Amino acid sequence: MNRLNKIFINTVIHSFLIFVGLICIFPLLWMLASALKTQQTVFKDMSLLVNSPCWSNFYIAWTKGNFSMYFFNSVLYALSVVFGIVFISSLAAYAFSRLKFPGKNFIFYMFLAAMMIPLPGSFVPLYVLLVKLGLANTRTGYIFSMINVGLALSIYLLKTFFDKLPRDLEDSARIDGCGRLRIWWNVALPMAKPAIAVVTIFNTLNVWNEYILALIILQSKSIMPLQKGLMVFQGAHFTEYPVLMAGITITIIPIVFIYLFMQKFIIKGLTAEVLLG
């Protein structure tokens, strides 16, 4: 009876999980199926299995959307911004966690307050500032802006993680003659890998999918990110859905790989309550 009960409960739980999993994966399958249809069949044929797949949509998306150029730009932005954010936020978070200096709490709360400001609210002043600094329509301007966008949350996440790290190891390192920076580099950072993985994936997603700030700051097509390529297929009145879906499929591939690569760190990060504070 007990065994039967267990089997029944397991079946219910697994059926539910499979159902939730299908709901999660359905949009991706729909996207992939739509990417293989034509402009005429995409509105008529609602099935996920496509009879005569139109693979040329991927070629059209890549060439017409200028994806090779935009891909390079997005990779460059993602690498620079995530690198910058991890570097600056880990230093700042470590300082907030371990150092004592006047106004520490005030500055930290200011960072937290910055998270409350919606990005669109700062577009115009940010653009005017970049124009005055001569950084509008430059990669540097966009990279610095995006680093700024991601800093507050990343500092918050890393600080809460550093707060929970035992100080004994750092004390031992100090006895061995390590300075603050060396302790940060050799002790704190390696222990914070799960939290850094979370910061990395959050910010990579953020940079990879960002478009509006790029549209406002940048003008030259040659320095626009990948999302710009997708907009080519999306008109005010008319959207080329199959090509757009093919384009989106291409754009999510790197993100899926990054997620898979960092999966174990992210799970560790989550189980280590990095997000719970």
Add this chain to the structure above:
Amino acid sequence: MRLLLGVFIAFTLIFGGCASKDKAVKKDRIVVWHWMTDRQEAFEELSKKYEDLTGIKVNFELFSPPDSYSQKILAAAQAKTLSDIFGVLGEKIDVASFIKAGHVVDLTPYLEENEAEWKSRFFTSALAVTSFEKDNAFGVTEGTYAIPIDLMNIQMVCNNKLLRQAGIQRPPQAWEEFIADLKTLKEKGIKGLVSGWAETWMIDCMVSNYAFNIMGEDKVIKTIKAEAPYTDSDWLRVFKLFEELRDSGGLASGVVTMDNKYAEQLFANEKVAFAFNGSWCVNVYQGMNPKLDYSVILPPEASDAYPMKIWGGAGSSFYVNARSFLSKEAVEFLKWLTDKEQQVFLVNKTKNLPSNRQALSGIPKELSEFADDSDSITHPNMWPFQEYPAVIEAFTKGVQSIIIGEKTAQELVEEVQRIKEKEIQRRN
């Protein structure tokens, strides 16, 4: 760690900094900012042709979607870095603020030169949308500030095949006929009318059409000026039309929560017999279902007291930056762009109505059906007075409530009048 820091700085500055100096500041080319994704290819072809002809380069830079484009224009205006030619999306009040801030060239002298040769090319309604009358409510100096590159109007389209299937011999011309057709279609299991009425401006458009038809322009303007109440029997009749639409059972389900893109899909896929839509739909339907057999009709008249008026005017317009070093060259380019030859090219490539009246010959059948009714065009931007946004919101949302059966026309006119009075009090 030093290595790490060095790599970061080098990476950002070398890759980020080098290939990135502001290219838009170059003064050897006219830069055009726009949001029209579907026209970019055609624009690029035209700019190449213009360069071959004149030696002047024109860069069409596309920033889409329209909402983001508007943000960009706003930010660039604040920083005084607008392109030589640009479009402004939004209401007339938004355009007025650009003009008053000194961002826009008054094109009137250019339009009037050589016995108004340039001006005479355009449909009157196309220029009216981008012009400001003397003593206008916005405080803008009288003149024309933008050049329309295409035209649009909003009418009804009907699927000929579905009408035939339902045994309907000809598209309806009168409201009663239309309601009878919707009932017939329902009996045959065919959905009657679809429109993107989650986008309330489309409801505003249909309400205006029938207000003009039932009470005439003078009374509509009088109501806007608060010289006539919304509780008037003519306004009640206008809103009762939506009750009749609801009661006919001919509206596509979910019409009040439907955006126009979805409504267009339904019509293009032959799921609905009628759609209330704009002339841009010719391009949309062509893409979705090239074999779609449909006709364009004026919304069926609910009264013979006044002619039916439809919303329309300039589809997309270009402004010249008053701070541009190339403003004269930009004006010359716009003259060339709105010449017959270029307009015909744009019509054939983009399936939009031309702003140049000489470019009408040889356009696709459905487009010419839209163009035939260009004389019936009106638009709030052409009216001397504009209704308060709160009042427009009240009656458009009220119409949605009528359609889902939460409100009656009588309740709606009373509510709209209350809001109108409140707005007047608030502003005095």
